[in-house]
Amino acid sequence: MSELEQKAINTIRLLAVDAVAAANSGHPGAPLGMAPAAHAVWQTMKFNPKNPKWINRDRFVLSNGHACALLYSLLVLYGYDLSIEDLKQFRQLGSKTPGHPEALDVPGVEVTTGPLGQGISNAVGIALAQKQFAATYNKPDFQISDSNIFVFLGDGCLQEGVASEASSLAGHLKLNNIIAFWDDNHISIDGNTNVAFTEDVLGRYKAYGWNILEVENGNTDVDGITKAIEAAKKSDLPTIIRLPTTIGFGSLAEGTHGVHGAPLKADDIKQLKTKFGFNPEESFVIPKEVTELYNKHVSENQQVENDWNKLFAAYKEKYPTEGAEVERRLSGKLPEGWEKSLPVYTPNDKPVATRKLSEIVLSNVVPVVPEIIGGSADLTGSNLTRTTDMVDFQHPDTKLGDYSGRYIRYGVREHGMGAIMNGIAAFGANYKNYGGTFLNFVSYAAGAVRLSALSHHPVTWVATHDSIGLGEDGPTHQPIETLAHLRAIPNLSVWRPADGNETSAAYKSAIESTSTPHVIALTRQNLPQLEGSSIEVASKGGYTLIKQDKPDVIIAASGSEVAIAVDASKKLSEEGIKANVVSIPDFLTFDKQDQSYQLSVLPDGVPILSVEVMSTFGWSKYSHEQFGLNRFGASGKGPAIYEYFGFTPEGVADKAAKTVQFYKGKDVLSPLNKAF
Ligand SMILES: Cc1ncc(C[n+]2csc(CCOP(=O)(O)OP(=O)(O)O)c2C)c(N)n1
Ligand SMILES: *[C@@H]1O[C@H](CO)[C@@H](O)[C@H](O)[C@H]1NC(C)=O
Ligand SMILES: CC(=O)N[C@H]1CO[C@H](CO)[C@@H](O)[C@@H]1O
Ligand SMILES: CC(=O)N[C@H]1CO[C@H](CO)[C@@H](O)[C@@H]1O
Ligand SMILES: [Mg+2]
Numbered sequence: 075m076s077e078l079e080q081k082a083i084n085t086i087r088l089l090a091v092d093a094v095a096a097a098n099s100g101h102p103g104a105p106l107g108m109a110p111a112a113h114a115v116w117q118t119m120k121f122n123p124k125n126p127k128w129i130n131r132d133r134f135v136l137s138n139g140h141a142c143a144l145l146y147s148l149l150v151l152y153g154y155d156l157s158i159e160d161l162k163q164f165r166q167l168g169s170k171t172p173g174h175p176e177a178l179d180v181p182g183v184e185v186t187t188g189p190l191g192q193g194i195s196n197a198v199g200i201a202l203a204q205k206q207f208a209a210t211y212n213k214p215d216f217q218i219s220d221s222n223i224f225v226f227l228g229d230g231c232l233q234e235g236v237a238s239e240a241s242s243l244a245g246h247l248k249l250n251n252i253i254a255f256w257d258d259n260h261i262s263i264d265g266n267t268n269v270a271f272t273e274d275v276l277g278r279y280k281a282y283g284w285n286i287l288e289v290e291n292g293n294t295d296v297d298g299i300t301k302a303i304e305a306a307k308k309s310d311l312p313t314i315i316r317l318p319t320t321i322g323f324g325s326l327a328e329g330t331h332g333v334h335g336a337p338l339k340a341d342d343i344k345q346l347k348t349k350f351g352f353n354p355e356e357s358f359v360i361p362k363e364v365t366e367l368y369n370k371h372v373s374e375n376q377q378v379e380n381d382w383n384k385l386f387a388a389y390k391e392k393y394p395t396e397g398a399e400v401e402r403r404l405s406g407k408l409p410e411g412w413e414k415s416l417p418v419y420t421p422n423d424k425p426v427a428t429r430k431l432s433e434i435v436l437s438n439v440v441p442v443v444p445e446i447i448g449g450s451a452d453l454t455g456s457n458l459t460r461t462t463d464m465v466d467f468q469h470p471d472t473k474l475g476d477y478s479g480r481y482i483r484y485g486v487r488e489h490g491m492g493a494i495m496n497g498i499a500a501f502g503a504n505y506k507n508y509g510g511t512f513l514n515f516v517s518y519a520a521g522a523v524r525l526s527a528l529s530h531h532p533v534t535w536v537a538t539h540d541s542i543g544l545g546e547d548g549p550t551h552q553p554i555e556t557l558a559h560l561r562a563i564p565n566l567s568v569w570r571p572a573d574g575n576e577t578s579a580a581y582k583s584a585i586e587s588t589s590t591p592h593v594i595a596l597t598r599q600n601l602p603q604l605e606g607s608s609i610e611v612a613s614k615g616g617y618t619l620i621k622q623d624k625p626d627v628i629i630a631a632s633g634s635e636v637a638i639a640v641d642a643s644k645k646l647s648e649e650g651i652k653a654n655v656v657s658i659p660d661f662l663t664f665d666k667q668d669q670s671y672q673l674s675v676l677p678d679g680v681p682i683l684s685v686e687v688m689s690t691f692g693w694s695k696y697s698h699e700q701f702g703l704n705r706f707g708a709s710g711k712g713p714a715i716y717e718y719f720g721f722t723p724e725g726v727a728d729k730a731a732k733t734v735q736f737y738k739g740k741d742v743l744s745p746l747n748k749a750f
Contacts, residue, residue: 075110075296082364083109083296084350086151087324090143091346092357093164093171094337100165100173103333104257105144107319108226111255111292112144114299115224116152117371120378123154126182129404129502130382132221133184133200137193137237138228138257139174140335145183146171151360151368154182158358177500177529185500186529189521191234192493194254197225198240199497201249201312202482206447206467207503209477211396216389218382218400222307225254229262233271236521238278239490244312245283246485248469252312253303257292259321265331276316285309292317324349403445403504406588415442416582416609419574425600428633429538431577432596433458436508440464440480443585445503448536449482450510451491459510459536488515492522492535499531506532506585512544513537513595514553516560523591527566530589534581540570540595541687541707543634543716548709553595558691560593561661569660570595571612572636573604576659579612583663590662597634599712604636607657615663616696618675620655626734628676629726630656630696631685638716639685641723646730653730654680658696669746678744681737683730687721695745698737701729 090105119132136145143164149156156170163169172179174188184200187193201223208219231237244252256275260267276286287305289298299317306313322333326342338346344354352359390397402409415438417431440446440461447467450459459481466475467482475481484491491509498507516523516537526533542552560568567590569580577596584592604619611617619636620643627646629639636657643653656675658664664672676682676696683701684693690702701720708715716722720729 075294078363078367079113079296081351081361082367083113084352085360085364086112086144086147088347088350088352089147089150089161089358089360091338091343093143093146093161095343095357096162097165098337100143100337101140101335102143102325102338103261103321103335104138104141104228105147106323106325106328106333107259107293107321108141108144108257110294110296111226111299111317112148114296115255115303116148118300118303119224120221120375122375122379123152123182123372125379126154127502128379130219130221133197133223135184135193135197135200135223135225136175136187137197137225137231138190139187139193141226142173142175145175146180149180149182151364153369153372156181158360162358185497186525189525190228190230191237192522192525194225194227194231194237195240195490195493195522196497196500197223197252197254198244198249199494200501201244201252201497202247202467202494203498203501203503203505204251205249205477206480207501210444211400213389213393216385216392218386218389222251222253225252226257227254228257229259229267229271232256232275236489236493239487240494241279241284242282243485243487243490243494247467248283248310249312250310253306254312254314255317256314257319258316259319261321261329261331261334263331263334276314279314283311285311285313287313288316289318292319293323399444406504408585409443412439412442413582415439416578417574418578418609419603421603421605423574423603425602426574427597427600428571428573428577429458429596429598431574432536432538432581432594433461435578435581437461439581439585443506446506446508446585447480447482447498448508448510449484449491451484451488451515452486453511453538458538459508484509488518489522492519492526495533496522496526496529496531499533500529506534508534508536510536510538512539512551513556514539514551516593517556520559523560523566524563526591527563530565531591532584532587532589533591534584535593536596537593538596539598541597541634542703542719543597543599543687543712545598545712545715546709549706552707553688554703554706555689555691557595558689561692565590565662567592567660567662568595569593570633571659572633572657573601573607575603575607575609576612576657579609580659582609582613583660595633599634601634602637604640604657612657612659613663614667614671615660615665616656616658616675618654619657620653622652622654625652625654625680627651627730628654628656628680628682629685629730630658630676630682632658633686635685635687635721638721638723638726642726642730645723645727649731651731651734661692672746673744676744676746678747679742681733681742682745683733685721685726685729687716687719697745698742699729699733701726
């Protein structure tokens with residue numbers, strides 16, 4: 075390692091230390107330990123700070139997101155749209171340097187990390203998408219996609235189950251574009267990792283099918299790190315590199331958990347700067363020669379990107395069809411007229427389960443929209459997520475499929491699937507990816523689902539078996555609280571379509587979405603086609619399906635309960651009670667409509683009863699009375715369970731009649747009419 079490189083590494087270290095000190099909050103330990111690896115990795119990466127979304131860039135994922143002062147320092151040094159002033163505002167309200175790396179806020183941050191284990195799992199998704207993109211569009215003479223995915227992860231990430239799920243799949247798929255560095259510093263928050271984490275990590279990764287490399291001393295051996303990267307690039311397998319480092323390297327408290335997540339003391343910072351050859355009285359210093367060193371790499375990379383632009387221009391000449399398709403995808407546009415492939419139904423069409431209707435949507439749109447890829451967590455048959463002509467995404471050696479395949483066998487790994495789905499979306503090229511499982515098991519992936527929403531990844535959960543209606547599998551499989559939880563996640567669209575037209579509307583919303591993840595809750599049991607549903611009205615998120623003049627009551631429902639509400643309304647009319655029926659397939663979409671539309675659906679003066687066979691939590695924002703299931707379900711035949719809990723036309727009519735009775739003569743304000 076040259077003196078200049080040493081200076082560059084110390085600059086990274088001290089910028090991170092100064093940022094944490096300025097904030098009086100943050101994590102200096104990992105940046106001090108990992109700066110040499112960060113320097114070595116970034117000097118081999120191809121990227122353009124002025125065009126951070128260039129599709130063939132190498133990706134860098136900081137899975138140990140608490141070390142973000144390290145990443146922000148790199149972004150400043152390489153000339154991304156992040157300044158030393160931003161670094162001085164580290165962790166302050168409204169800054170571009172939030173407490174953990176957020177992809178939406180910080181140019182150059184690939185994925186939002188901080189919740190441990192997510193980053194490495196996202197990286198598997200990015201790597202999968204890169205392979206799929208390359209296999210779809212590369213030609214023997216045109217390698218238009220060949221990027222690598224670099225990952226830093228700590229002991230914490232390696233202890234998280236989600237990382238194991240994703241790493242196991244990465245090994246199976248032989249995603250050799252992943253180069254991960256394990257910050258093996260023997261420290262986490264509780265102190266020495268020997269209190270809880272003594273397994274043979276490399277042995278485990280070897281068993282997953284990864285290539286295992288080790289660097290002798292991560293604190294000093296930059297050449298060793300560079301050599302390891304070269305070796306990793308030659309591997310047929312994903313690579314994990316054990317990087318022994320000292321947390322808080324150079325600090326008086328180095329090697330202890332004291333430097334994990336607390337600012338260094340003022341005199342410690344001074345001795346550190348002196349030790350590293352910097353002026354102890356100055357902060358946020360970037361030596362000129364360090365700027366020049368990194369600028370040089372940026373201008374070399376500029377040439378790399380120029381060469382790629384030329385390559386892609388020639389590609390478009392020689393392969394106009396593929397070229398136009400890649401260009402369309404990079405511009406974020408869907409194929410012209412794709413939505414015409416969405417099926418619609420007539421009231422005379424036979425009753426069908428919405429999970430089956432979902433399969434019909436997929437078989438129609440998958441051939442038309444090449445950016446749709448998807449899979450299932452080992453419930454392909456139940457979830458009906460694989461359309462007949464889909465090829466499996468597999469390493470070609472397996473003879474089970476190939477890398478251009480669009481169907482991903484996730485195995486029984488819901489959380490891993492969720493994080494990988496986010497990674498696929500983060501790759502770019504407008505991938506629209508979906509994953510199937512039972513609605514109840516979307517909860518297993520909750521950590522990844524909320525990050526989809528926070529980071530605006532437009533991924534789609536095909537969530538079948540959405541209620542007690544699934545029947546015999548019983549309470550362990552029957553969702554109760556799931557929709558309430560998912561609906562409470564900001565910016566997550568949670569659809570529960572009631573028939574074929576509504577299912578198409580749900581998919582239209584999901585596929586057109588550029589920033590909102592979707593969960594589509596689907597039934598196992600058959601549902602009739604509802605007269606008056608359409609893609610257009612369902613696309614408002616809520617609409618009046620049965621409209622009466624001067625109704626006595628409004629029954630609002632979703633999914634399988636809408637048809638029951640329709641039958642209840644017919645029964646009520648025999649008793650002289652006029653009941654409107656409102657279908658609300660997606661709260662988020664309905665909430666985005668203007669208030670006059672919302673109030674036309676749920677107006678003042680009429681009591682509203684909501685009906686849904688799960689937790690009533692959340693429905694009070696639309697209804698005065700709630701009929702739901704605030705207990706676990708039961709094992710039995712689906713129709714018998716519905717009957718047992720009173721979710722029948724008679725049961726709903728009874729609740730509606732009671733609602734009318736209770737509110738008679740009272741002033742009724744729509745729950746949508748609020749002070750603010
Ligand atoms: C899912 C999750 N659980 C807990 C935390 C809180 N947390 C942040 S860092 C950390 C310890 C991580 O240890 P390690 O990865 O070894 O980092 P190091 O101390 O070496 O920097 C924990 C428990 C978190 N960020 N995410
Ligand atoms: C579904 O939508 C189409 C087109 O809007 C409409 O013609 C049809 O009647 C709808 N089907 C049902 C069951 O309402
Ligand atoms: C078509 C299909 O494979 N259907 C299966 C769906 O899943 C249930 C169990 O969850 C099976 O009983 C069905 O055969
Ligand atoms: C993209 C998007 O839907 N953003 C919304 C996320 O949620 C907040 C708060 O509900 C809204 O203000 C945003 O518009
Ligand atoms: Mg550690």
